[in-house]
Amino acid sequence: MLIELITPLVLATAPTAVVASEPIQYNHGTQMVAMNSAKDILQYTGSGTQTYDINGKPHDSDND
């Protein structure tokens, strides 16, 4: 009987990330993004190390 072999690629799944449609405006005076426009923005980073909202809560792997 042939056993179907698995690969790491087959095991990979989509991380729980939401891609932001556009970056939040950054303010050099306050040195942060405008807080009142940050509420629903989540940012995806390509290495999958983190996707997080304005509160710093990660949505996927936290390795750096």
Added chain:
Amino acid sequence: MLITGSQDPTSSLLILKLGIEKVFRFNYDLFKDYSLEFTPDYWKISNPTGHSIDSNNVTSCFWWKAFNFYLMDQEEFIVEEVKYIFRELYHWCRLRGLVKGNPHDFHNHMGKMNILSIASKYFKTPKTLATFRLGGVDKLGELSVVAKSFTSGLTTTNKALMTTAVNKATLHPDYPWYLQELIDSKADITTFICGKKQFTFSRDRATLKGLDWRAEQNFDIDSEEWLRVSMSLNFEKSVRNFCDDLGVDWGRIDFMESEGGIIFLEYNANGQWVFLDLKEKHGLVRGVAKYLSSNGI
């Protein structure tokens, strides 16, 4: 000097705690906005408002997730040149003993296997194997194992390998595998290290559908998935000794709690930590701000 990206919310939280006048935020993804003068003997960076920092007044430097942001619409050559300069500025500070936290590429020089070797002196560690052509898999015997990722990288289809239970007999020999014994655990434990302080939290695994809590997070700020726990003096001493051996005073250690005790899984030199204390009940952001400003930032 806080080397980061403009969209990073942790950096924003730290600036709120530290005060904007005490921090210079140098955003990699907005490099074009800054004026930089950098010579072997002197450097100065100014933002568009005139707020500046230079090699004479910098008191500390913290790298936080800068390269996790993209330079949009830039030639690869330009991206690499800019990265080089950011790294050089960071290392300028490191050579003068001014850096806090860990370098962004810490794990390029100290990866999971070597860290497990160090951790085994202070904690129980799981049987672990990295293999090509399934070398060493036979020594795992009847042990149930999970497949993990070293890099947490993404495939070309933007998927990630989360911790997954696998049947050793079905592993394709043409691929690299990172295998670890499957631990039957009732709770994940994570310890955030900030200077001399340790903040340990626990997360119940009872409601997990899979094996990896990172794949099943509740993003509701009120959910409080992680609860602060007190650990024994022996545990805290082991954490301290492990960190001293590794030469770090920052990062996050992941453990699992099982019937056999607490088992070390991995150390993340630049792991996220704000998610443990979103409501700031436990003083993590305040603690980090204090740590960063112990020589100023």
